[in-house]
Amino acid sequence: MTREIRLNAFDMNCVGHQSPGLWRHPRDKSSTYKDLDYWVHLAKTLERGRFDGLFIADVLGLYDVLNGNVDAALRHSAQVPVNDPLQLIPTMAYETEHLGFGLTASLSFEHPYTFARRISTLDHLTKGRVGWNIVTSYLNSGALNIGQPAQTKHDDRYDLAEEYLEVCYKLWEGSWEDGAVVRDRESGIFTHPEKVHPIRHSGKHFNVPGIHLSEPSPQRTPVLYQAGASSRGKDFAGAHAECIFVASPSKPVLKRYVANVREAAERVGRNPREILAFNLQTVILGETDAEAQRKFNEYRKYASFEGALTLISGWTGIDFGQFGPDEVLRHRHTNAVQSAVETFTTIDPNKEWTVREMADWVGIGGFGPVFVGSPQTVADLMQEWIEDTDVDGFNLAYAVTPESFEDAVDLLVPELQKRGVYKTDYAKGTLREKLGGAGPRLVAPHPGAAYRNLAG
Template identity: 50%
Template sequence: MADKIIRFNGFKQATVSHAAVGVWRHEGNQSHRYNALDYWVETAKTLEAGLFDGLFVADVLGVLDTHGGRIDETLKQGAQTPSIDPLLAVSAMAAVTKHLGFAITVSTTYEQPYLLARKLTSLDHLSGGRIGWNVVTSALESAARNLGYDSQTPHDERYAIAEEFLEVAYKLWEGSWEDDAVVLDRANGVFADPAKVHAIGHKGRYFSVPDAFIAEPSPQRTPLLFQAGSSSIGKDFAAHHAEGIFISVHKPEIARRIVDDIRQRAERFGRDPASVKIFAMATVVTGPDDVSAQALHRALSATVSTEGHLARLSAILQLDLSQLDPDVPLEYVATAGIQGVLEMYTKLDPERRWTPRAIGEFLGIAGGGAEFVGSGNTVADEIEAWVDASGIDGFNITDPMPLRSFADFGTFVLPELRRRGRARTHYEGKTYRESLYGAGQPRLRSDHPGRAFRYSTTGDDA
């Protein structure tokens, strides 16, 4: 384990309050500029300078209105409302970088596979193969209500839709166009050989896509696939399809149980369990020494909104925490929300008494993930220990102070990790997938289920 390279994605949301709800109030905080293009451009440049694998962007499609049945508290703290569509910032970020990947959250419940496949293929072309897709099924009742549904689709059915959605996407990305379909024959007036472009003929329970894909294959064909399913069916879905899996827990021993479970599930699906890269959420507050880092952490913590955290968590759980006694421990109940998060506060950490009040205070600036505070040397020690104990491959690093947190991490922590041989010194290959698997592997691995939909094995690069 000692020579294992630790991988990093920056972790953001195109909103004011992401993991650190309320910290926008800190003097000098730039999160209110989430809707400015230069904010995203500078973020991308900083991450690439630090040799991060990518930028992982969370997203939601509805307002957070579960807490008290109103959006008041989430509006006060800018908690996921307002927000913008992060997909639209990718081209600008790709234009100022050469290696950084972009993993964008898009829901299978409210998109159409034919349209989304073209959007992601377009970005993969325009970025030179640096697009990832965080596949989600969406858990907000408000999203369903405002996108034309009478009520939210039941939890397990959302995953059934996602399974068929990916089947259609694989057929479009992997099977519709052969590798040598584009011939660019000017003499004979043939751009693409019709014999090498195929209709996919899909007719399923949820989607009907009879024709050929409208876009030619991009550098990766299928974008790098991420997922964060935390229920049993969600973990199966992730273990089956995802190349990168995102988890959010605060202890390495809890992470280890999840990691072992996911890798066992991946193996049952016929995949190399080591090929599934697992990233844990983490927040790092660092500086030139422990004292300055701790002082910044205290200052940030003083601005956290406990009530804002509970309003956000209510929406995630689809459980109105305002209606519960703040000092009575939570009990697990089936909800339409993200079940694994509720398990975190009812089953996975029995050492703590998780009342609503305790949860709201605990979420702090880290939002429930790992938290590392100190000098570069101190944080490097803690990161190494966390990785080695948990078995994860890396972290999705939040930025409670946008345009500063990532830069501080690159200035103080990454050089120390590189000195120890634990962080990369250069990028592998040109695509996001090569960043994870090595140069010469821009396409889905041979053991990935999407590869079964390939029409042609010409140029097989597994």
């Protein structure tokens, strides 16, 4: 079966991102994350490779679960220091024409009224090439540092997220009618006041009576990404997401997740095929399998064991510092620890994972799998995963940047194009249109499209 493979790059405005310790590699430039030159070079490289977008992760908090403090995170730059991702995008958009930008922004820490304006501004500046990765934040330190007593309970965060999106939909989709802005120099009318409407939102979490501050942007609502893994998260994704992001190390888990989200979409009347699923993946490429393996072995020398444990502890909420490196976790400790390794057991059901082995896996590329090989070998694996899991594409993390991305563009993309499973040029229009949407805006039965006529 010939099916187009979609690729995003996965990065973060920090050092190392998913591969702690590899910032020390002599060819790695992630420590130059503060320089726009790094980001402009990356954007131009990705556009040359016809990537759909650059998916920019973010956290508003610190990985302080390991040993109960932030020391290891600071020592190994485990996603700290970390800068604001939004401010990178306008410059990259100015230097490119087609590349999309997926912005991670937590709805837990910013009011929807101000956030909606920031996104509209960004959609204007990018000419409609922005997406929003909707997250509710999982690090307790982030909640504490903005004055909350603790992180909100999981399901309560999704209750808030539903209302948050309702406010944003009303602002983006309904506040300004399509013909409100006329820019009529002769009459002196810029905007027809009767075509701009207060949203009059009064809810459990938010009261927003007035109008949206920004005139309608090319997409109005950005392309919506979501990555919730819980039952509630998958239902939320099925209702709202246009793209879903998964970080699965195995095909069984990935296949089940994608099927669950598509089923959730179908339950609310949406076309499940309109949701694009991307799995976290790292590819280590060489002209030959042997060259790629040599490169992978070289990278592994720089991986940080403690840095990997810092990330795992933050992601799971479990302090892995309490276990010895060679301690087997399966069937030995609390249900929480067993659930943390459940995903790993799907890779090999007969294997019992030690702390060291989990850290080795996460040390390059996070929870996602690592494909090592020639362009032909990696392309075979990608097509196999597409076929076996119903995923649509991959968010490619780096081991060494920009080398990992340059290898993907120069080695892998030509092989995929030769097989007829990767685009040779971009579609026209906004990011939503480039991803296969019928137009630049949300369409029914997506819930956001229901907020168009606030005048009624």
